[in-house]
Amino acid sequence: MDSRDRILMRVKTNQPGQSVHQENKIAPIGYENVVEKFKATLISIGGTVVEINDVDEINNYILEKFTDVKEIISSFPEIKTNLLNADYQDKPHVLQNIELAILKGEFGVAENAAIWITQKNMLDRALPFICENLILVIEKQSIVPTLHEAYEMISKLEYQYGIFIAGPSKTADIEQSLVLGAHGAKTLSVFILHK
């Protein structure tokens, strides 16, 4: 009998009587305007938000706000960049110099401004964390009120690696003073795409 067997045997013997998995009907909060709620929450957690009609508009934004940034990589063909995605795919260490990554978020959650993104939209799993600045683009109608609606969708998905990203990386470990930009991306800008 190895550790696994002994642990499982003890668990089986000691666990109490059956308790049914209740469906736990939660009536989650709704918002009059999920987009406005999403935007307000994102700003409160240190993100920037811009509403656009076309992905191409991001190029102007980059010229304006990320003027000196050269190492740009994106899953969107519309984004003007000198770097070839193929040179960076599945090469996490090579991504360390990426200054700006523009990726597609799959949907947003209004209550916490979290954006769901899975591996297939990341180019490499390391990219959202290793880049210095991150831009995520989500469609306006993809924004749901709370995580309940979000997980209704996620529970039906197949993914190898998925993540909720809510704002830029941060820490308040030094005397509870908030600093944006810990180990992950220093900034997060979200573009809400009106279709």
Next chain:
Amino acid sequence: MKIGLFIPCYVNQFYPEVAIATLQILKKLELDVDYPVNQTCCGQPMANSGFEHLTTGCNELFIENFHKYDYIVSPSGSCVLHVKEHIKANGLEMESESIQKKIYELTEFLTDIIKIEKINSTFPFKVGLHQSCHGQRGLKISQMTELVAPDFSKTEKLLKMVEGIDLISLSRKDECCGFGGTFCVTEEAVSAKMGKDRVADHVSHGADYITGNDMSCLMHLEGILKRDKSNVKIIHIAQILNAGMNGERI
């Protein structure tokens, strides 16, 4: 209804005026109140120290003294909670269960059973209300700030019926005072610090008096106030409710 008056052991010995005020309030309401003279203690000090198994004597004495009343009323949230949650004695299960259902802290008895609407009392002072933990979180005498739930306070409801009273607000409405039974001596440093912080909250908001449902908390705060040579005094809610037309009290 016949009421058995249960007076906490230390109130009996050190703060008889609180017991007298409690008795007088109930008598003013023309209630039939009896005080079993052989009562001692609910057993909480021993039980909270880990010696629940030594409380049999106390439990049996308590059951013997009180089981025959329709209601048991006490000016102490923590003692009432202890009896409700822990009273038991072999062979006296029925009596124990019956006691648990009919024991009340004074303010909840007045609001829930007597359903009092008016109090003839005057107390024209600034008063800080200390929410004792066991009464609040255990007996649900008032809403705790931890919960996302509607606010209410049976204690405040009664106090607001008193003429002239000015209830001050606090920075931390329901933080523990630090008495905690034997904790007050076994963890003296933290206990005293917690008490000092509670006192400072009341004093900084201009309290003339600090009141509450539990004399144990107030005794602890009084100890700190007196050491500080403060003019702020403690007073049990029974004494405020019983304060005469000119604000005099025992």
Next chain:
Amino acid sequence: MEKESKLRDHATLAHAFNKDEQRVDWHDKTLWMVRQKRDKAAWQIPEWEDLRKAASSIKNNVLSNLYNYLIEFENRAQANGVILHWAETPEEHNQIVLSIIKKHNTSNIVKSKSMLTEECHLNDYLEKNGISVIDTDLGERIVQLANEPPSHIVLPCIHWKKEEIGELFHTHLGTPKGNSDHQFLTNAARVHLREKFLTSKIAITGVNFAVAETGEIVVCTNEGNADLGVQLADVHIACMGIEKIIPKRKDLAIFLRLLARSATGQPITTYSSHFNVPRKDQEMHIILVDNGRSKRLASDDFRSALKCIRCGACFNTCPVYRRSGGHSYHTAVAGPIGSILSPAWNIKDNADLPFASTLCGSCSNVCPVKIDIHDQLYKWRQVITKSGHVSKPKTAAIKIMSFVLSNPTLFKVAGWVGRKTMKIFPSLISNRLNPWFTQREMPSPPEFSFTEWYQKNKNHGQS
């Protein structure tokens, strides 16, 4: 041995902590602020109490069916290509980690926050075997450089002032002396740790939630250190207690809505990463640790402590923790939850912890999974006493108290004697030997007890 235990108990350590009153005020106010942030966040969710009920109910279901959920999780995770290990004890856990490290023949290892690894004292064990692990969570890195354990499960260096961190970074990272700007220091840490991320071969993480239905694990961070570490490493080792299981992926909605709001007042942590299938070029291990959890499962009184999701809300609300600091609890997990977990790990060393509380009940009411913490503290006191881990003087005193209080006549006499003594010989009681008297005056002894008054005035009950 006696002296050692005297030095280590909560009351003694808390007494030392309270010598610097200003610092206690600072520590207390900082943590109270976090409690207030939690309140603010919770009040934005009208269904907050329903969420707590649901989370509690799901966790109760997990504990009742843990066997099946563990098997299900194991099957799914293995099908995903994850290598699973089972460890009965902390030692076994540590040995498994060491063996994986040795197999890959590396000493470049990063670790993100994991209370389970603290519980197992992993870092110390690896050090003894010549391996240094870099803690990458900023707070954890700070305490690591200072060679101390964390004092809080979510805010590891809450007891450190920024000037002190500045000094520490100056010594260890070469930052300019006297610089205590949090922005500057955080950036210095970013640069320092980035180099570690880029060169490490193994990343160790904790597990916030392990989903039985899918075999995936979820790791929540604000800094991004867990993910950065994992994505750049050849090997990912995830360490978890067996109770971290939740049944379905959908259940994450409830737990992720509660976790960060309870912990820090944020709606959610910056990153909530769902590791399902490992990177194609990466080896992923999950170590499932028992360390007494399967035994606790049998206890009706103490089982529900296993519902804990390690949010730390109970720490922030506890008036005793805020005024004694995490190190006063001398155990891996401090605060209220630590005081009901630790006695099971070592009753002798941790017998003092359930008494480091006034049983105010605040903890139980902020707990997102509704653990009856304060009731368990009371129950542990009974267990500790019955098993003889309370001092002889205390036992004697309580026995006397119990004897007196069970006897109406003795009670009356003792009360009378006490009052008279306090009146006539106050210094007999009001002196330095009386701990009450250190910072408080004794109550004034009245002329009579209530019983005496009542017997005299039985017929004159009116004022």
